Amino acid sequence: MSYSLTYFMITSFTIGAIIGFIGYSSKFCTMAGIRNLILLRHKEVFMGIIGIVLGGFLCFSTLSLINPAAFHNFPIFLKIKLFTKLSKILLITIGSLGLGIISTYVDGCPFRMHVKAGSGDLNSIIYLTGFYTGIVYFILFLQDIIMSIFSF
Amino acid sequence: MKIKPFYAGILFGLIFAFSQTFLGYVWKDAYAYCTIGHPRDLIFWLTSILTSSKISEYTLPLLSTFGVILGSFIASKVYREFHIVKIEKSNLFTTFALGFAAAVFGLFATFCPIRLFVLLSFGDLEVLFGIIGYTLGIFLTIKLMRR
Numbered sequence: 001m002s003y004s005l006t007y008f009m010i011t012s013f014t015i016g017a018i019i020g021f022i023g024y025s026s027k028f029c030t031m032a033g034i035r036n037l038i039l040l041r042h043k044e045v046f047m048g049i050i051g052i053v054l055g056g057f058l059c060f061s062t063l064s065l066i067n068p069a070a071f072h073n074f075p076i077f078l079k080i081k082l083f084t085k086l087s088k089i090l091l092i093t094i095g096s097l098g099l100g101i102i103s104t105y106v107d108g109c110p111f112r113m114h115v116k117a118g119s120g121d122l123n124s125i126i127y128l129t130g131f132y133t134g135i136v137y138f139i140l141f142l143q144d145i146i147m148s149i150f151s152f
Numbered sequence: 153m154k155i156k157p158f159y160a161g162i163l164f165g166l167i168f169a170f171s172q173t174f175l176g177y178v179w180k181d182a183y184a185y186c187t188i189g190h191p192r193d194l195i196f197w198l199t200s201i202l203t204s205s206k207i208s209e210y211t212l213p214l215l216s217t218f219g220v221i222l223g224s225f226i227a228s229k230v231y232r233e234f235h236i237v238k239i240e241k242s243n244l245f246t247t248f249a250l251g252f253a254a255a256v257f258g259l260f261a262t263f264c265p266i267r268l269f270v271l272l273s274f275g276d277l278e279v280l281f282g283i284i285g286y287t288l289g290i291f292l293t294i295k296l297m298r299r
Contacts, residue, residue, distance in 0.1 A: 008212045009213050051159065053272055078275065093281045095260030099261065099265060100289020101290075104297075110188065134252035138256050
């Protein structure tokens with residue numbers, strides 16, 4: 001890779017700051033979108049999810065014409081054989097199910113909790129403390145166990 | 153709402169595609185932002201520094217989640233809506249534990265909900281299982297909490 005570590009630290013921080021600004025301004029939350037649609041039949045926040053899928057597809061398709069080398073996998077289902085590993089599909093399903101349950105319980109997806117933390121919600125900061133502790137714990141102690149269980 | 157969520161979603165899609173096209177975020181598909189993947193890479197990178205162990209050249213110190221906190225702080229200040237919400241002491245441990253569990257489940261799936269939908273737009277059909285799981289999780293919790 002031709003870029004330096006500092007480059008990625010600065011660009012990722014900037015991208016995050018832009019996404020955070022937009023996220024706060026729009027009250028974007030994937031969980032709230034689905035929850036409001038199921039519970040209240042409100043579509044406004046759910047339209048954010050439609051926007052991300054639609055916008056993503058349009059921008060990926062357009063920009064892949066400008067720089068095809070960066071999009072050699074696009075669209076994935078035509079380039080890579082999918083559904084080959086049952087263990088991967090199981091992990092995706094279990095992980096997402098858990099994320100859905102927890103996000104509904106704490107009233108925000110992990111992205112929304114970061115946005116809330118920035119806007120002064122100290123409860124979100126406690127959540128994020130647990131979140132980052134969880135990542136460290138997973139990497140140090142759980143990862144190898146999970147990989148050995150789901151190695152089929 | 154200052155920006156409609158639909159337009160925010162489109163802007164997110166644009167940011168992901170722009171970063172992949174021009175900023176060099178090409179080692180994974182649609183990886184300009186991930187609430188789960190980026191902190192994981194950062195912690196991997198930090199542990200490799202501390203233990204002098206070898207890691208892949210693609211494990212980078214990505215700071216996007218901290219950027220999100222700063223971005224939302226700036227936005228709340230700009231809109232004059234910043235206010236401190238005090239900690240609910242009775243729920244302190246529960247909140248911590250839920251954050252912990254969210255990270256573990258997120259690392260099971262290896263992506264955050266935002267990247268889940270971006271990957272769908274990238275044509276990854278495996279994430280359909282993730283969308284089913286995520287929606288089912290929300291649906292079950294709503295049903296449980298209504299009782």
